Amino acid sequence: MGTVDGMSRSAIGDDGRMRVLVRGLLAACPTCGGRGLFHRPDRRGWLRIRPTCPGCGLAFERTHGHWIGAVAVNTVMSAAAILVALVVSFVATWPDSEVVEVLLPTVGTSLVAPLVLAPTSRTLWTALVVLVLPPEAPT
Numbered sequence: 001m002g003t004v005d006g007m008s009r010s011a012i013g014d015d016g017r018m019r020v021l022v023r024g025l026l027a028a029c030p031t032c033g034g035r036g037l038f039h040r041p042d043r044r045g046w047l048r049i050r051p052t053c054p055g056c057g058l059a060f061e062r063t064h065g066h067w068i069g070a071v072a073v074n075t076v077m078s079a080a081a082i083l084v085a086l087v088v089s090f091v092a093t094w095p096d097s098e099v100v101e102v103l104l105p106t107v108g109t110s111l112v113a114p115l116v117l118a119p120t121s122r123t124l125w126t127a128l129v130v131l132v133l134p135p136e137a138p139t
């Protein structure tokens with residue numbers, strides 16, 4: 001386990017860093033893998049994350065402005081999805097590609113991807129924050 005300034009880096013071992021990232025990619029809690037983080041029947045459901053993990057109590061918004069990073073992650077993931085849609089639609093219609101045949105899937109992806117990827121971008125961002133600033137170990 002790595003140390004920084006003589007302090008234990010985290011309760012998350014070096015071998016667990018990949019697990020934390022995979023949990024973030026699967027829209028699960030990065031620390032415990034708990035699910036149901038976006039299930040709030042009284043609100044807009046899957047677009048709203050709970051303030052804390054129901055399984056381990058991890059506070060997701062640890063600083064003011066925490067979710068700005070999730071917006072950046074969402075932007076990068078959406079851009080990647082748009083690029084994939086563009087390339088796939090271009091290759092699928094090759095060699096007689098029409099502008100509309102390439103443009104429609106690409107524009108459709110650009111409208112849908114940010115919403116579909118919103119939960120994953122939040123949990124992935126939280127996972128990245130957990131890796132850099134691990135939660136305090138219980139005392």
Ligand SMILES: [Zn+2]
Binds near residue numbers: 030033
């Ligand atoms: Zn948890």
